[in-house]
Amino acid sequence: MGRIIQFLATDLVKNKTIIFYLLFLWVTGFGLISLQGQGEKTLLALLNISILVVPLVCLVFSIIYFYNMYEFLLLLHAQPLARSTLLISFYISLSLVLTGAYLVGLGLPLYFSDAGGAGLLLLLTGSLWNLIFIGLALLMAIWASDRTKGMGFSLLIWVYFVLLFDGLVLLLMYNFNEYPIEKLVLYISFLNPLDLGRILVLMQTDAAALMGYSGAIFQMVFSENWGKGLVLVLLLLWALIPFSVSIRWFNKKDL
Amino acid sequence: MSAWKPFILCLMTLIPCWGNTKTIDLYPGEGTVISDAIRQAAPYDTLLLKEGIYRENSIVVDKPLVLLGMEGAIVDGQMGDEIFVIVSDDVSLENLTLKNVGVSYLKDRAAIRLNRVSNVTIRNNQLLNTFFGIYLQKSNECLVDGNTIRGAAEEESRAGNAIHIWQGNRIRVTHNTLSHHRDGIYFEFVDESYIAFNQSRNNMRYGLHFMFSNDDTYENNVFQNNGSGVAVMFSNRISMENNEFLDNWGGASYGLLLKEISDGIIRGNRFQSNTVGIYAEGANRLIFSQNLLQNNGKAMDIKGNCMDNRIIENNFIGNTFEVLTNSKSNLNHFESNYWSQYSGYDLDRDGVGDLPHRPVNLFALIIDKVPAAHMLLHSFLVSSLEVAERMFPQFIPEQLIDSQPQISPYPYDFD
Numbered sequence: 001m002g003r004i005i006q007f008l009a010t011d012l013v014k015n016k017t018i019i020f021y022l023l024f025l026w027v028t029g030f031g032l033i034s035l036q037g038q039g040e041k042t043l044l045a046l047l048n049i050s051i052l053v054v055p056l057v058c059l060v061f062s063i064i065y066f067y068n069m070y071e072f073l074l075l076l077h078a079q080p081l082a083r084s085t086l087l088i089s090f091y092i093s094l095s096l097v098l099t100g101a102y103l104v105g106l107g108l109p110l111y112f113s114d115a116g117g118a119g120l121l122l123l124l125t126g127s128l129w130n131l132i133f134i135g136l137a138l139l140m141a142i143w144a145s146d147r148t149k150g151m152g153f154s155l156l157i158w159v160y161f162v163l164l165f166d167g168l169v170l171l172l173m174y175n176f177n178e179y180p181i182e183k184l185v186l187y188i189s190f191l192n193p194l195d196l197g198r199i200l201v202l203m204q205t206d207a208a209a210l211m212g213y214s215g216a217i218f219q220m221v222f223s224e225n226w227g228k229g230l231v232l233v234l235l236l237l238w239a240l241i242p243f244s245v246s247i248r249w250f251n252k253k254d255l
Numbered sequence: 256m257s258a259w260k261p262f263i264l265c266l267m268t269l270i271p272c273w274g275n276t277k278t279i280d281l282y283p284g285e286g287t288v289i290s291d292a293i294r295q296a297a298p299y300d301t302l303l304l305k306e307g308i309y310r311e312n313s314i315v316v317d318k319p320l321v322l323l324g325m326e327g328a329i330v331d332g333q334m335g336d337e338i339f340v341i342v343s344d345d346v347s348l349e350n351l352t353l354k355n356v357g358v359s360y361l362k363d364r365a366a367i368r369l370n371r372v373s374n375v376t377i378r379n380n381q382l383l384n385t386f387f388g389i390y391l392q393k394s395n396e397c398l399v400d401g402n403t404i405r406g407a408a409e410e411e412s413r414a415g416n417a418i419h420i421w422q423g424n425r426i427r428v429t430h431n432t433l434s435h436h437r438d439g440i441y442f443e444f445v446d447e448s449y450i451a452f453n454q455s456r457n458n459m460r461y462g463l464h465f466m467f468s469n470d471d472t473y474e475n476n477v478f479q480n481n482g483s484g485v486a487v488m489f490s491n492r493i494s495m496e497n498n499e500f501l502d503n504w505g506g507a508s509y510g511l512l513l514k515e516i517s518d519g520i521i522r523g524n525r526f527q528s529n530t531v532g533i534y535a536e537g538a539n540r541l542i543f544s545q546n547l548l549q550n551n552g553k554a555m556d557i558k559g560n561c562m563d564n565r566i567i568e569n570n571f572i573g574n575t576f577e578v579l580t581n582s583k584s585n586l587n588h589f590e591s592n593y594w595s596q597y598s599g600y601d602l603d604r605d606g607v608g609d610l611p612h613r614p615v616n617l618f619a620l621i622i623d624k625v626p627a628a629h630m631l632l633h634s635f636l637v638s639s640l641e642v643a644e645r646m647f648p649q650f651i652p653e654q655l656i657d658s659q660p661q662i663s664p665y666p667y668d669f670d
Contacts, residue, residue, distance in 0.1 A: 041573070044633055052635055166636035173627045185627050199630060206504060210530065210552040210575060211629040216506060218630065 001085050004076070008093035012065070018101055021057055025049075025105025033113050040205050043115040043122060046106055047201050050126045051194050054102060055133045055161060059154040062094050062137035067147050074255060087250045091138060091243060099130040118204035121228075125197035128235040132193050133157075135243035142249045165192045182217045193238040200231045276300055283307030289314050289322075289330070296320055304328040304351065312336050312356075319345035324352065324380075332356045332366070332385070339367045347376040356385040358413050365390035365419065369397060377402060387415035388436065393422045400429045406436040411459045411482075416441040420448075428453060438464040439481065442471070451475050461486050462503075465493070474498060478510075484529065486512040493519040503529045510551070513538040523667070526551060532574070535561050544568050547667055553579050553619075562586040570664045571595060571614070578614035578655065581623050585655035589614065593661040598645065601662045612660035615651050617644040 012018060032045045069090075076086055103123060110119040137154055144150035169188055173181060189195040202208060203222035208215055221227040278301040281292050289311055292302055298318045306327035312335045316322070320343075328350070332338045334357035339348065353366040365387035369375055373395040380402045382388045388404035391397060399418060408414030417433035419441045420426060426448040433439040439455030439462045442448070450473035455462035462478030465471070465487040474496040478485050484503040487493060493516065500510030510529035511521075515537040524546045526532040532551035535541075541564045548554040554574035557564070559582025566587060571577050572595045591607075592614075599610035618637045621628050631637050644651060 048633060048635070048638070162635050163639070166631055166634050170621070170625075170628060170631060170636070173625045177625050177627070181627050185630055189630060195630070195634070198634060202633060207552070207575070207632065211632060215629050 001089050004086070004089040005093045005096075008069075008089060009096055012093060012097040015065075017061060018097060021061075021098075022101045022105050024053075025102070026108065029106055029109025030112075033109055040115070040118075040207075042113040043110070043118055043201075043205060044207065046110065047122055047198060050102075050106065050122065050129065051198060052162065054126055054129045055158050055194065058098055058130055058133035059137045059140075059158050060151070061098070062134045063141045063150050063154045065094065066090065066138060066141040067150070077255065083251050084247050087138070087247055091134060094134050094138075095131055098134060099127045102126055102130055118201060121204055122201045124232070125201055125235065128232070128239060129193060129197060131239035132235065132242070135239050135246065139242045139246040139249070142246050142253060161192055161194050166195065169195075186217060186221065190234055193235055196231055196234060200228065278303055280305055281309075283309050287311055287314075293318070293320065299345075304330075312338050314339050316341045316346050316348075317343050319343050321347045322349070322351065323347075324350040326350075328352065329354060337364045337366065337368050338385075341367065341369045341372055341375055344372050345374050346372070347378070348380065349376070349378045350380065352381040352383070353385060354383045356387070358386050358415075363387050363390060363415060363419070365415070368392065369394045373397065376400070381405075382417075383407075385415075387419055388417040388433070389419070391418075391420040391423055391426060394420075394426070395424045396426070397423070398427045398429075399431060400427070401431065403432045404436065405432075405434050408435050408437060408459055411437055414459050416464075417455075417458070420445045423448070427451075432456075433462075434458065438462075439478070440464065442466065442468045444468060446470050449473075453477075454479075456480055458482060462500075463487075465490055469493075472496075477501070478503070483507055484509045484512060486514070487516055487519075488512070488514040489516070491517050491519075495519065495521045495524060497523045499525045499527070500529060500532070501525070501527050504552075505530060509534045509556075512536075513541070516541070521546065525549070526554070531556050533557075535564070537561065539563055541565070542567075545665070545667060546570070547572070549573055552576065555579070555614075557587060558582070559584070559586075564588070565590070567591050568665060569593070570667065572664060576616065576619050579619045579623065580615055580652065580655065583652055585652050587655075589655065589657040591659045591661060592657050593664040594657065595664075597660045597662075599660065606662050608660040608662055610660075611656040611658045613645070613648065613651050613656050615655050616641050617650055620650055 028049055029046060032042050036042050036045060107123055136157055140150050140154045144153060189199060199218055200222050203219055208219055276299045279292060279296060281288055281302055281304045288309055293316060301321040301323060304324045306325050309330045310333055311330060312332040316339060329352040330338055332355045334355050338353050356364050356366050366382045366385035367377055368390045371393045375397045377389055378400045382404040384407040389399055404417040414437035416438040417436040418428060422444045424446050426445060428440060428450045429452050431453045433455045434457045436458050437460050439458045441464045443466045445468040447470045453476045456479045458481045460482045462481040463485045467489050469491045472494040477499045479501040481503055485500060503510055509531035510526040511533045513535040517539045519541045521541060521543045522545050526548045528550050530552045532548045532554045534556045536558045538561045543564060543566045546569045549572045551574045553576040554571050556579040564587040566589045568591050570593045577594055577596055594612050594614055597608055597612045599608040601608050617640055
């Protein structure tokens with residue numbers, strides 16, 4: 001497994017898209033610092049960029065990479081290797097390279113913007129988002145043998161988590177405004193890793209005070225250490241469950 | 256001839272003092288040194304307190320005297336009752352250090368209480384760990400200047416106010432430094448007074464608390480990091496100029512709370528890093544101009560019951576929300592402000608944007624209706640909805656616009 005990971009990772013690092021991704025993160029990161037000055041504003045802008053870009057890049061890049069390497073995968077199958085070993089190596093190497101690019105790409109600007117603990121938490125959450133969306137991409141790739149279908153559905157996933165989910169939540173809140181839904185909203189946010197991570201990072205910043213009564217309820221959970229731990233565990237579950245399903249599907253799949 | 260009258264009056268009041276005023280030196284000792292000296296002194300004498308600790312409280316000053324502290328003169332109330340109770344006009348209390356007044360739930364104990372007097376001067380004193388600092392009660396024409404008042408309050412219910420004025424006219428409160436009390440300055444039924452150059456920081460509740468007081472002016476004060484900011488309520492014709500409202504951050508904090516207040520002027524103030532810069536409820540006919548509102552969560556929350564206010568030539572820079580309101584209609588006038596969120600253009604290059612600016616954004620309206628929607632703060636959905644709404648306005652108040660948004664901020668000079 002180590003050899004495969006090593007091979008895939010070196011192949012990925014040489015990939016032009018990854019280099020462009022890294023450059024993009026640097027340019028936006030340092031650009032924002034020079035535009036908005038130091039500290040919190042930059043952190044919030046970087047958070048917004050992470051929410052938008054990380055899922056998109058992870059989904060699209062991973063799914064294209066999987067389809068491109070499909071023949072290589074078939075070749076490896078001729079070897080006495082377990083299918084799960086193959087997929088796990090794929091997942092690990094993609095995660096290593098994409099998360100690495102993210103950490104270097106945003107870590108450096110964050111380091112210079114003295115964002116402190118909240119900045120570290122953003123990096124941690126962002127890395128977990130990487131793991132989650134790479135897992136979802138592999139799930140889509142295995143589910144759909146047809147490239148267009150896989151691509152389409154992965155984009156749909158992106159739109160769903162970034163836009164549609166929040167829209168539905170807003171609709172729900174609008175219709176059930178008369179009821180005490182603050183707690184419910186908290187549980188609903190567990191269903192979207194992007195919301196969960198965003199609120200977790202926001203709660204460490206001054207913006208928390210802007211969030212009013214519902215913010216106070218979030219604060220009770222998200223600013224305590226056990227709450228932070230719970231959120232990180234939930235995000236990890238979000239990464240592990242889709243990936244373990246994809247392993248199961250991959251084992252049964254007619255290649 | 257009438258111009259000479261004040262001079263003659265002055266002379267007449269001074270004549271009895273000439274010749275027979277003397278200075279009495281006091282040294283710390285056993286018993287009630289200061290009280291005894293006051294009893295023996297003649298009116299208009301000067302008591303000079305030499306260096307040392309005077310352990311004394313309930314000192315009643317009942318004749319016009321000057322009490323002057325040498326450096327290191329400390330009056331320690333030993334956590335007991337009030338230290339100085341001034342019941343005579345024309346008293347002056349200067350350069351003293353007053354310490355340790357005990358907390359009482361029955362009586363508002365103060366280090367210095369002025370009771371029904373006028374023309375009293377409290378200057379350059381240091382008040383440390385006093386329950387209430389200086390308490391003016393039904394007094395007129397007094398001066399409170401250059402005092403440093405630092406409390407030791409830990410909870411609001413056990414804390415008093417640094418300067419507390421209840422019923423009075425023409426009082427001047429200047430150059431004081433107030434911290435760690437419940438309210439920095441508390442005004443109730445105080446008219447025609449002047450508050451300037453004070454620094455009110457780290458108080459539990461308000462930096463300045465204003466109730467039922469008319470025709471007052473406060474300017475060049477700094478209110479920083481207080482529990483919930485500055486409150487001006489139920490008052491008319493107040494002028495607030497060149498003050499700084501800074502760092503009042505928290506779930507229920509604001510820079511300036513205006514409630515039931517009319518005909519005031521708010522000019523040249525700086526509101527920076529407050530959760531809510533200005534919160535206005537029932538505020539009418541105010542002129543709000545040339546202020547800087549920077550990096551606040553919500554720069555201005557102006558409720559539907561505010562009427563005929565003019566918000567002109569202000570700088571709104573880097574606030575998360577520029578204006579919030581709970582009403583579809585707008586009865587206030589916004590004009591010629593600089594809004595950093597303005598996204599229009601200026602083709603004729605006259606410094607004024609060609610499109611009007613709508614400072615209320617859609618998300619502000621949503622969270623006003625659905626408070627739970629706060630959880631969507633900084634989400635992509637909200638940003639995209641806002642872009643759409645700005646292009647094709649549907650929900651945001653039709654009339655709440657600035658028809659002359661500035662392209663670049665006004666160069667107001669704030670240090």
